[in-house]
Amino acid sequence: MTDQYQQFIDVLSHCKRVLVTTHVRPDGDALGTCAALVLAMKKKGIEAEVLLLSHLPTKYKFVFEEAGLVHHDVEKGWPEHFPFANFDCFLVADTGTWSQLPGVQERIANWNVPKLVLDHHLTQEDWADHKLVITEAAAAGEIAAELIELWNIPIDSKMAMALYVALVSDTGWFQFSNTRPFTLRLAATLMEAGVDTDHLYQLLYQNERAERVALQARAMQSLELLADGQLAVMTIRKQDFLDTKASVPDTENLINVPLQIRTVEVALLFTEPLDSGPVRVSLRSKGQIDVAKFAQQFGGGGHARAAGLKLQASLADTHARVVGAMQKTIHP
Numbered sequence: 001m002t003d004q005y006q007q008f009i010d011v012l013s014h015c016k017r018v019l020v021t022t023h024v025r026p027d028g029d030a031l032g033t034c035a036a037l038v039l040a041m042k043k044k045g046i047e048a049e050v051l052l053l054s055h056l057p058t059k060y061k062f063v064f065e066e067a068g069l070v071h072h073d074v075e076k077g078w079p080e081h082f083p084f085a086n087f088d089c090f091l092v093a094d095t096g097t098w099s100q101l102p103g104v105q106e107r108i109a110n111w112n113v114p115k116l117v118l119d120h121h122l123t124q125e126d127w128a129d130h131k132l133v134i135t136e137a138a139a140a141g142e143i144a145a146e147l148i149e150l151w152n153i154p155i156d157s158k159m160a161m162a163l164y165v166a167l168v169s170d171t172g173w174f175q176f177s178n179t180r181p182f183t184l185r186l187a188a189t190l191m192e193a194g195v196d197t198d199h200l201y202q203l204l205y206q207n208e209r210a211e212r213v214a215l216q217a218r219a220m221q222s223l224e225l226l227a228d229g230q231l232a233v234m235t236i237r238k239q240d241f242l243d244t245k246a247s248v249p250d251t252e253n254l255i256n257v258p259l260q261i262r263t264v265e266v267a268l269l270f271t272e273p274l275d276s277g278p279v280r281v282s283l284r285s286k287g288q289i290d291v292a293k294f295a296q297q298f299g300g301g302g303h304a305r306a307a308g309l310k311l312q313a314s315l316a317d318t319h320a321r322v323v324g325a326m327q328k329t330i331h332p
């Protein structure tokens, strides 16, 4: 295992400018890992910049701002000539699959530099020159921290903060089952390096817009429990957006709220559009029902525990069709 780390260190030590990227719709682990790696490489005299395939979420802006990072955002389209030639190495963190790197594969096909993947996911495609994939790691940030330590780079407070964001994002602030003793020991080291955990908790978890909490209240008021309490349905109407002044991105994660209920197996969230677009349905499962398979009958898809679908119909029609079908799935 140390060999893999040493290979990475050897390759990176020969580089002058590294382009670092991560998966589309980056989370705290993706962004924290990129930030920590860039800061660490700077200590070795290596310039590094970050390529983001979708915008930097507001919630995580502070991670890049405090690190003083340069980043390129191609969400709204790639420039005609992305300056790949300015870099002599390509490092991808927190993913190793092309489907999570839209637009990258074709653009780097003829780019002849070392390509590195640092990741903790099981699903991998075999394209990198060197891979550092540790699936036991709770977060890519754990692997980055180990790399930084083996490279003999002292972890300063900025690096520590970025790595802490990575850890807490992927472990739900150390609550999820992926949290291992290594994670907690690393967290302790990062605290000693100067992470203000209370401040970080406030930035990440006590920093919502009032409009979003008002929308959440509306969504919770709409909760219906069906199929003997196994099916939870929430509905957000156009009027709810207008009354609360919230917007569609404010619905993020609301679908997880009814999963707190002991009896609930499946949760559905119906969102009526502000324009004439389709009604969006988000689906979550605790594991017994494959919601991706369910969503397919309506042209949707996703993962077994998290999926989505859209129907160009009225809210009432969509609700009737999808809830009816789900009740039949739960009680055939």
Ligand SMILES: [Mn+2]
Pocket (backbone or CB within 6 Å): 029, 030, 094, 120, 138, 139, 140, 170
């Ligand atoms: Mn991750």
